[in-house]
Amino acid sequence: MVCWPLPVIHETSERQAGFVPPNLSPRGLELIPHELADGVYALMANRVPKDNNGLVVGRDAALVIDAGITPGVGRYLQDVVGKHTDKPIRYLVNTTYHGDHSFGNASFGDDVTIVSSRLNKAAMTTMGLEEEKQLRLSSLYGDPHLDEVVSWRAPDLVFDRFCEIDLGGRVVHLWHFGPGNGSGDTIVHVPDAGVAWVGNFLRHAGIPPMLLAGDPVGYGRSIRSLKATLRADTLVPGHGPLTAAADGISWHLSYLDRLATEVSRRSEAGETVEKMLAEYTLDDPLQLSEVVPSAGPDEAGRFDALVRSNHELNVLLAYRWLTSAAAWAA
Secondary structure: OOOOOOOOOOOOOOOOOOOOOOOOOOOOOOEEEEEEEOOEEEEEEOOOOOEOEEEEEOOOOEEEEOOOOOHHHHHHHHHHHHOOOOOOEEEEEOOOOOHHHHHHHHHOOOOOEEEEEHHHHHHHHHOOHHHHHHHHHHHHOOOHHHHHOOOOOOOOEEEOOEEEEEOOOOEEEEEOOOOOOOOOOOEEEEOOOOEEEEEOOOOOOOOOOOOOOOOHHHHHHHHHHHHHHOOOOEEEEOEOOOEEHHHHHHHHHHHHHHHHHHHHHHHHOOOOHHHHHHHOOOOOOOOHHHOOOOOOHHHHHHHHHHHHHHHHHHHHHHHHHHHHHHHHHO
16 A cells, blocks of 8 residues: 655745745734624734634634634633633634644643644644744744744644534534645635635735745635635635735735746746846735724834735745746656
8 A cells, every 4th residue: 555645835944035024923912803793703913914813603612713823822812702702612723734823722622623624734743843933933033932832733623625614503614725825725714704714825905925835826726716616705814904805816816827927937038036036026015004094104114025025935936836847847
């Protein structure tokens, strides 16, 4: 018998010169509840781009989306949830294996079933805890909170394409549509509310995703599968502001299609990746003032640098992916 490993695409560690990591430090984090429907809450970070979370409440049980970057954040998240429901938390969904979404798993009791895609669990079991902490370290900006992360609790229940969870009078659908930010991105959809938590898979229009799997073509294919399957009005990204589903999906598809076309065209013309990084800029970046009117100039400047840096990273990784694909085809 031959047992093939699952096709986990681990995050590349390569970054362009001047890369600006997102500030994911839990210092100063507050989760602000936005009730999107009865018993359906987006728990939005008070500072972009720290991690957002979610809560879905049924007649019998509650489900939480993502667990935070440390067990301390996970405990804080449970305190926030307790202010909005007396139903027991029975399920916790990880939208990705990344530590800022899953290190907080350790703070949830054994009576909570952690659920995610099979590929997300596979990433968490093949990648060591210290390796994952090292990848997140630059996003802590010197904050020592990762020192409290001493274990990495993996999902108890996994699925390949689709999973339905009944909370009593409300069902939650979990989907995996294919590779995107990573190989195992998990979408949490509440059909009766028209809301989907999309983790790192989609963001507000004007905020580029991080193309950590390197493949803009496969990423676009996965988003088209989501578009054809889900009926959602609102997307809750893992980072950044809420967005209308149609706007977020349309922008990302256009962005990824152009990224693949532009990097391929420039590469075939003999342009170096350094020249691409300097000259292929983002046309329509989101301005922070459009979604956070109170943002000051320093905060807006950091956000602009982050958006620009994400795009540059995508140019670099798309170039690496296309070069590798061409070499395989030769």
